[in-house]
Amino acid sequence: MAYVATRGGERAIDQSERLYRADLGEIDAQRVTAIRQSLPWLIDRVMGEASLYEPDLAALALAQSGGDLYEAVLLLRAWRTTQPRLAIAEPVRQEDLFTVRRISAAFKDIPGGQILGPTLDYSHRLLATGVLEGQPFVPTPVEPAARPAPARQPSLAAWQKSVGLVADVPAAPVAPDDIPDLTREPLLFPAKRAHTLQSLARADTGGVLALGYSAMRGYGNAHPTVNELRLAEAELKVRHPRGTIFSGGRVKVSQAEVTNKGKSGKLDLGFCATLGWNEVKVIAGATLDLNAPGAPKNSAVNEEFFLYHTEPVEASGFCIHFKLPHYVTFQSSLDALRDAKAKQAAPAAPAVLQRQEEPA
Amino acid sequence: MSDEMTGVISAGMPPHAHLLNTLARADDGLLKGFAEGVLPLLGEIEVVQSRTGLVMLPLRDTVASTDFHLGEVLVAEAHIRLKDRPIEGYGMVIGRDLERAMAMAVIDAAAMAGTDEERLGHFIATQATRIRAADEERLRAVEATRVEMETF
Numbered sequence: 001m002a003y004v005a006t007r008g009g010e011r012a013i014d015q016s017e018r019l020y021r022a023d024l025g026e027i028d029a030q031r032v033t034a035i036r037q038s039l040p041w042l043i044d045r046v047m048g049e050a051s052l053y054e055p056d057l058a059a060l061a062l063a064q065s066g067g068d069l070y071e072a073v074l075l076l077r078a079w080r081t082t083q084p085r086l087a088i089a090e091p092v093r094q095e096d097l098f099t100v101r102r103i104s105a106a107f108k109d110i111p112g113g114q115i116l117g118p119t120l121d122y123s124h125r126l127l128a129t130g131v132l133e134g135q136p137f138v139p140t141p142v143e144p145a146a147r148p149a150p151a152r153q154p155s156l157a158a159w160q161k162s163v164g165l166v167a168d169v170p171a172a173p174v175a176p177d178d179i180p181d182l183t184r185e186p187l188l189f190p191a192k193r194a195h196t197l198q199s200l201a202r203a204d205t206g207g208v209l210a211l212g213y214s215a216m217r218g219y220g221n222a223h224p225t226v227n228e229l230r231l232a233e234a235e236l237k238v239r240h241p242r243g244t245i246f247s248g249g250r251v252k253v254s255q256a257e258v259t260n261k262g263k264s265g266k267l268d269l270g271f272c273a274t275l276g277w278n279e280v281k282v283i284a285g286a287t288l289d290l291n292a293p294g295a296p297k298n299s300a301v302n303e304e305f306f307l308y309h310t311e312p313v314e315a316s317g318f319c320i321h322f323k324l325p326h327y328v329t330f331q332s333s334l335d336a337l338r339d340a341k342a343k344q345a346a347p348a349a350p351a352v353l354q355r356q357e358e359p360a
Numbered sequence: 361m362s363d364e365m366t367g368v369i370s371a372g373m374p375p376h377a378h379l380l381n382t383l384a385r386a387d388d389g390l391l392k393g394f395a396e397g398v399l400p401l402l403g404e405i406e407v408v409q410s411r412t413g414l415v416m417l418p419l420r421d422t423v424a425s426t427d428f429h430l431g432e433v434l435v436a437e438a439h440i441r442l443k444d445r446p447i448e449g450y451g452m453v454i455g456r457d458l459e460r461a462m463a464m465a466v467i468d469a470a471a472m473a474g475t476d477e478e479r480l481g482h483f484i485a486t487q488a489t490r491i492r493a494a495d496e497e498r499l500r501a502v503e504a505t506r507v508e509m510e511t512f
Contacts, residue, residue, distance in 0.1 A: 051431035053417075056456065086413035086437055086452075091420050091427045098495070100502050108509045116505040148499030149506065157422040171425035179418050179427050194428040197421055201430050228422075236433055238415060240450050240468075246380035248415070249454035251433055257422060271423040275431040289423075 044276025050076035070316035088176035090237035097232035204312035212284025224258035256282035395463035409439035436461035
């Protein structure tokens with residue numbers, strides 16, 4: 001791949017950016033607030049893929065990009081590099097999550113019970129066209145229960161491990177500073193599990209869905225069933241200079257385990273989690289994690305394949321870079337093409353010559 | 361330890377952690393107003409740090425118990441020191457609001473200095489109650505979605 005430096009076009013470039021921004025119109029704080037308040041699921045998706053939790057900045061990125069998700073993620077990731085890292089928080093454990101949705105498709109009666117939480121899973125998908133005719137869509141309020149749900153729900157996987165359904169892998173203590181970090185070291189294969197899960201957490205939702213879906217449809221080696229899906233808020237536990245651990249607030253997180261009967265007589269589990277609420281991504285990501293062990297090289301469920309191809313900034317950047325001048329490389333292709341044509345035409349001439357020479 | 365019902369970290373927590381947890385989620389206007397009220401009582405202060413930055417958030421995988429980085433959270437941080445006493449105040453809150461982090465640091469320093477203790481105690485108790493009530497309201501709505509699955 002080669003680029004070629006070109007000259008000229010400065011005015012056109014300047015005007016093209018002006019045209020793009022003029023089409024989007026004025027962006028002010030009110031517009032950003034409206035985006036943040038009205039599109040929380042989209043904000044979550046952008047924050048997850050950008051690997052930066054800040055709803056206002058995500059809304060601003062969406063406003064500036066006109067809703068081009070890859071552009072918004074790029075803006076946020078670039079902005080992230082302007083900020084110092086102040087700390088690494090205490091690891092979030094599943095049993096500490098402030099849980100608002102927790103379901104299992106594999107087990108009906110799970111410890112703690114099933115809570116649907118905010119979802120449209122069982123709803124009719126009807127477009128409220130009346131809104132366009134001046135009839136505002138006013139949601140019907142929830143009828144709250146007499147007593148609150150427990151804020152924290154037990155871990156299904158922990159119960160499965162305790163009864164021998166799932167292999168128990170005890171936690172190996174790792175200091176927060178020593179957790180492998182993709183933002184500071186390259187992704188190498190075979191990948192460390194911490195790298196795999198961090199990479200999936202910031203992966204492109206559409207890419208993870210496409211590859212995960214291919215595994216679900218039979219191109220993988222394990223069909224997933226949702227073991228546990230959870231939407232929750234996690235405390236950001238940081239350390240005060242005097243040593244006190246406290247919470248600086250909560251952030252939305254989602255996580256999923258998917259399961260399949262393993263060869264060892266136990267259940268195999270795949271796992272994925274991300275910042276923000278994004279069920280499609282964590283179910284598809286967990287499916288890829290479930291399928292990855294022993295996957296054939298270059299298959300969609302091979303770890304190297306899906307991690308490389310679901311990195312949104314690299315993938316979108318690589319795709320759109322083809323718009324940039326490739327005159328030298330393409331010129332060489334043209335030269336090769338012309339050369340091939342010339343060679344195709346060339347054998348006829350000697351034959352004619354030969355025939356012409358034959359009489360002699 | 362988090363409150364079993366609401367998740368608000370309070371029961372069994374050291375008072376300092378309870379103070380900080382509550383300040384971090386306190387009502388914005390009231391927090392800043394309270395800090396403005398106690399600020400003149402603290403004397404001269406030195407600002408050690410007032411900035412935004414990132415905190416990496418790790419999460420423990422439930423399958424192989426691996427700690428991994430979920431992503432970074434933007435926070436506002438404030439660190440102050442009283443000039444005439446060996447007392448420091450610190451605040452860190454999710455988001456970009458430096459004033460909010462500074463208000464937290466000022467109140468933290470006031471608590472350490474024993475300034476306006478009665479009013480501070482009332483403020484923390486009131487805010488903790490408000491936070492618990494908000495969490496409880498949310499969890500009552502969540503409980504309404506509990507489902508008993510039946511199979512045929």
